Structures are given as structure tokens and as C-alpha cells.
Amino acid sequence: MTYCVAMALQDGLLFASDSRTNAGVDHIATFRKMHVFETAGERLVVLLSAGNLATTQSVISLLRSRCGGDGASLLTVPTMYAAAELVGQAVREVIARDSGGEMTQGVDFSCSILLGGQIHGEAPRLFNVYAAGNFIEATEDTPYFQIGEAKYGKPIIDRVVRHDTALKEALKCTLISFDSTIRSNLSVGLPVDVLSYRRDSYAPAKPYRVTEHDPYFNSIRQRWGAGLRQVFSELDDAGWFEQ
Amino acid sequence: MTYCVAMALQDGLLFASDSRTNAGVDHIATFRKMHVFETAGERLVVLLSAGNLATTQSVISLLRSRCGGDGASLLTVPTMYAAAELVGQAVREVIARDSGGEMTQGVDFSCSILLGGQIHGEAPRLFNVYAAGNFIEATEDTPYFQIGEAKYGKPIIDRVVRHDTALKEALKCTLISFDSTIRSNLSVGLPVDVLSYRRDSYAPAKPYRVTEHDPYFNSIRQRWGAGLRQVFSELDDAGWFEQ
Numbered sequence: 305m306t307y308c309v310a311m312a313l314q315d316g317l318l319f320a321s322d323s324r325t326n327a328g329v330d331h332i333a334t335f336r337k338m339h340v341f342e343t344a345g346e347r348l349v350v351l352l353s354a355g356n357l358a359t360t361q362s363v364i365s366l367l368r369s370r371c372g373g374d375g376a377s378l379l380t381v382p383t384m385y386a387a388a389e390l391v392g393q394a395v396r397e398v399i400a401r402d403s404g405g406e407m408t409q410g411v412d413f414s415c416s417i418l419l420g421g422q423i424h425g426e427a428p429r430l431f432n433v434y435a436a437g438n439f440i441e442a443t444e445d446t447p448y449f450q451i452g453e454a455k456y457g458k459p460i461i462d463r464v465v466r467h468d469t470a471l472k473e474a475l476k477c478t479l480i481s482f483d484s485t486i487r488s489n490l491s492v493g494l495p496v497d498v499l500s501y502r503r504d505s506y507a508p509a510k511p512y513r514v515t516e517h518d519p520y521f522n523s524i525r526q527r528w529g530a531g532l533r534q535v536f537s538e539l540d541d542a543g544w545f546e547q
Numbered sequence: 548m549t550y551c552v553a554m555a556l557q558d559g560l561l562f563a564s565d566s567r568t569n570a571g572v573d574h575i576a577t578f579r580k581m582h583v584f585e586t587a588g589e590r591l592v593v594l595l596s597a598g599n600l601a602t603t604q605s606v607i608s609l610l611r612s613r614c615g616g617d618g619a620s621l622l623t624v625p626t627m628y629a630a631a632e633l634v635g636q637a638v639r640e641v642i643a644r645d646s647g648g649e650m651t652q653g654v655d656f657s658c659s660i661l662l663g664g665q666i667h668g669e670a671p672r673l674f675n676v677y678a679a680g681n682f683i684e685a686t687e688d689t690p691y692f693q694i695g696e697a698k699y700g701k702p703i704i705d706r707v708v709r710h711d712t713a714l715k716e717a718l719k720c721t722l723i724s725f726d727s728t729i730r731s732n733l734s735v736g737l738p739v740d741v742l743s744y745r746r747d748s749y750a751p752a753k754p755y756r757v758t759e760h761d762p763y764f765n766s767i768r769q770r771w772g773a774g775l776r777q778v779f780s781e782l783d784d785a786g787w788f789e790q
Contacts, residue, residue: 455698459727463775472784480779484702500788512787524782531781532706535774536723539767541715544755545743 355415598658
């Protein structure tokens with residue numbers, strides 16, 4: 305499985321993805337699920353992928369291979385909307401190809417992709433591209449998307465993140481969301497790749513990889529856990545609790 | 548959907564279940580999912596049910612109707628293990644009956660049942676009965692089970708509950724787990740039925756219903772949310788965060 309989160313906030317974009325893939329519990333591997341396409345000073349396009357690894361790798365390979373050619377690519381499309389159309393088209397293409405054979409019974413070829421970025425001339429935008437190739441866009445009311453094992457880490461995001469949440473705060477919240485997910489689900493694992501992008505900066509992407517030895521991550525994990533237990537211990541007992 | 552939790556702790560048993568059922572978002576209703584079978588002074592048997600409502604209601608009806616008869620029933624079986632066998636058999640019987648027709652295409656008849664209690668002569672025990680009628684039992688290492696929409700509310704239980712957690716603490720944790728689930732998932736809703744049972748008490752069951760107007764629940768919801776935000780705000784920002 306996988307866990308990815310992306311947020312489109314007032315100050316910019318935040319992306320985070322784990323790196324564990326598994327086909328059964330005895331075939332676990334590490335794959336980066338964050339993919340960056342950029343032209344410094346002009347555009348940043350980031351994809352986070354979940355679902356069938358053969359599908360998502362092929363989609364990324366196709367999108368990369370097209371960047372050098374004459375046709376539309378993630379490095380040439382004029383808008384993020386057009387980028388989402390390209391990604392959706394690549395998803396449809398790969399799934400149609402792979403599901404066309406005779407040995408496909410029972411295989412789930414589907415994938416989900418979070419696509420965010422900024423192309424000069426428009427604001428940062430974030431899309432959730434489905435396996436059908438269609439997509440939805442984040443708005444001020446719903447500024448974040450999750451794909452993969454999303455449920456464990458959703459409550460903390462629902463409590464903290466709004467459109468005007470600062471990027472640094474959103475990053476903390478995202479790391480706590482990953483901590484909760486990793487604790488409760490074996491199929492999501494470190495390292496976690498994190499990338500933040502400040503609106504209108506068009507700065508070169510500097511993804512940061514959070515490993516199990518990361519002092520900051522370990523510090524907030526520990527302090528968050530201790531803080532929760534502290535808050536918990538200060539809650540009153542129920543007056544109606546009789547047994 | 549549904550969310551139910553049951554715990555088998557050193558001091559006794561704790562049960563909690565929401566009461567929302569839905570068939571699509573436009574057919575939402577309230578049904579109690581906690582069912583008590585008891586003989587004061589001798590036994591308490593509690594079922595929490597999730598899954599197809601027709602299946603779970605039939606299972607409970609069959610189990611109730613058998614309590615007056617000559618055969619084995621939840622009021623006569625000598626052990627909780629035998630109670631789990633009875634429940635498993637009833638589940639198989641109902642699913643076999645309902646899935647036998649011709650109009651069943653696409654219907655999921657499955658259900659999950661948490662079964663806990665104490666019968667004089669043995670310790671309190673807790674089982675998770677699957678749709679196949681088989682079951683697993685909680686142990687000191689894994690003292691709790693969840694059924695239904697379990698993921699949102701799992702992290703807080705994983706952080707707090709151990710076999711030696713006091714019942715009052717487990718109750719607080721369970722209510723917070725429900726709060727997180729209800730906030731993140733529309734298919735789980737109040738009221739929540741709660742029942743605690745102190746080991747060897749054989750006291751009459753007094754389920755408590757937590758409604759949206761419950762002052763205690765609203766107080767810990769509010770204080771938990773505020774406490775989380777406080778802990779969160781005190782966490783350091785990442786030193787490596789550049790944007």
C-alpha cells in the first residue's frame with residue numbers, strides 16, 4: 305500500500321509520500337512515489353502516485369519520455385489543468401494496454417495520482433487524478449487530498465489544516481499524520497519524501513527525505529505521543545461511568 | 548457503515564457501538580448495534596454487530612428466539628467459546644439462507660460480530676466472529692477488536708490502550724476514537740452505546756447512550772481538540788524546512 309498527501313494552501317503547495325510498496329507481506333520494497341518535473345523559474349509539476357506499481361511506473365516513464373519530444377508534455381503544457389489532462393490520458397493509456405491481455409484475471413491495474421504545481425501565469429493548483437483518467441481539483445474549502453492508506457492519518461489533518469494554514473504548520477501536521485499511519489499500518493513505511501513549494505517562487509524543488517534516523521521526525525513523534533498522553537490523562541472521567 | 552470497539556482488559560470488558568446505518572447516502576437510519584444477553588449473577592454476553600443489517604438483525608433474532616428453547620443458547624452455553632460457536636453457526640445459517648436466492652447479485656450479505664462477556668466459571672473473554680462463522684479471541688497482546696469503519700479511530704487506541712489500562716481510561720480513549728471517526732466519516736454517527744463490565748461482578752448490564760447533547764462527551768471532545776491543537780502548536784518547526 306501507500307500513503308500520500310498533498311495540500312494547496314494560501315502560501316503554496318506541500319507534498320509528502322511514503323516509499324513502501326508491497327505485493328503480499330512477503331514482497332516488500334522501497335520505491336520513491338514522488339516525481340518532479342520542473343523548469344526552474346518557470347514551472348514546477350509534482351506527481352505522487354499510489355496503486356499498481358507497474359501502472360504508476362509506466363505512467364511516469366511515458367510522461368518523462370514525452371518531455372523531450374515535439375508533442376505536449378509536462379514541461380510544455382500552458383496550465384496545470386492541461387497537465388492533469390496529460391496525466392489522465394497516460395493513465396488511461398497504460399491501463400488499457402496492461403489490462404488487454406489474457407492473463408489479467410483478478411489483477412487490479414488501477415492507480416491514483418496527486419498532481420500539483422505551478423506554471424507561470426497561473427496560481428498553484430492541485431489535482432487528484434483517478435484511475436479512469438478523470439480528475440478533481442482542490443479548492444479553498446477542501447485544500448488537501450490523500451491517496452492510499454488515507455484513513456488513519458485523516459483525523460489530525462481534518463482538525464488542523466485549513467486553506468490559510470502556514471506551510472510549516474502543514475508540514476508538522478503531515479508528518480504527524482504519517483506517524484499515525486505508520487504506527488497503525490504495516491504497509492506504509494519510512495522513508496517519507498517531503499516537498500514544499502512557496503507560491504510564485506518557481507524555485508528549484510528540494511525534496512527532503514525523512515528517514516527513520518531523522519532527528520526532527522523522531523523528536524516530534526516522541527513529543528506528539530507524549531503530548532497526546534498528557535492531554536488524555538487530563539481529561540475527566542465520565543460521571544456516568546459506574547463499573 | 549458502522550464503528551464498534553470492544554476491549555478485554557485486566558479489569559473487565561468495554562463495549563461501544565455507533566448507531567448509524569446507511570444504504571447509500573440517502574437512506575440513513577438509526578439502529579442499535581449493541582445486544583445484551585444476560586442472567587444476573589451468572590453471565591453477561593454482549594454482541595456488537597457490523598455489516599449487512601438484514602444479516603445482523605436475523606442473527607440476533609435467531610439467537611434470541613433460541614434462548615427460550617431446549618437447545619443450546621447464549622443463556623445456557625457453558626463457556627464463551629461455545630457462545631462464539633453458536634454465533635458463528637447463526638451467521639453461517641443466515642448468510643446461507645439469504646444468499647441462496649436468485650435476486651442476490653451484487654449484494655454483500657457479510658457481517659462481523661464482536662462477542663464478549665463472562666460466564667461463571669471462567670474469565671471474561673472477547674471474540675471477533677467473521678462472516679464465515681469462524682472467530683478469533685482477544686489476548687493480552689491484542690486486547691481490543693474493532694469492526695466497521697475502524698481505521699480513523701485506531702491510532703489513538705494503539706497509542707493508549709494496553710491490557711492493564713483501567714476501564715475508565717479505556718472508556719475515555721474509546722470516546723475519543725469515536726469522535727475522530729465521526730468527524731472524518733459521515734457513515735458513523737451518534738448516539739454511541741457504551742457498556743462496561745467489571746470482571747467477576749456479574750452485575751446487570753447498564754448500557755449508557757451517548758447522544759449529541761451529552762455534556763461529558765461534548766466536554767472531552769472540545770478539550771481533546773483544544774489539547775491536540777495546543778500540543779501541536781508547541782512542536783518545533785523542522786530545521787530543514789526551507790520554503
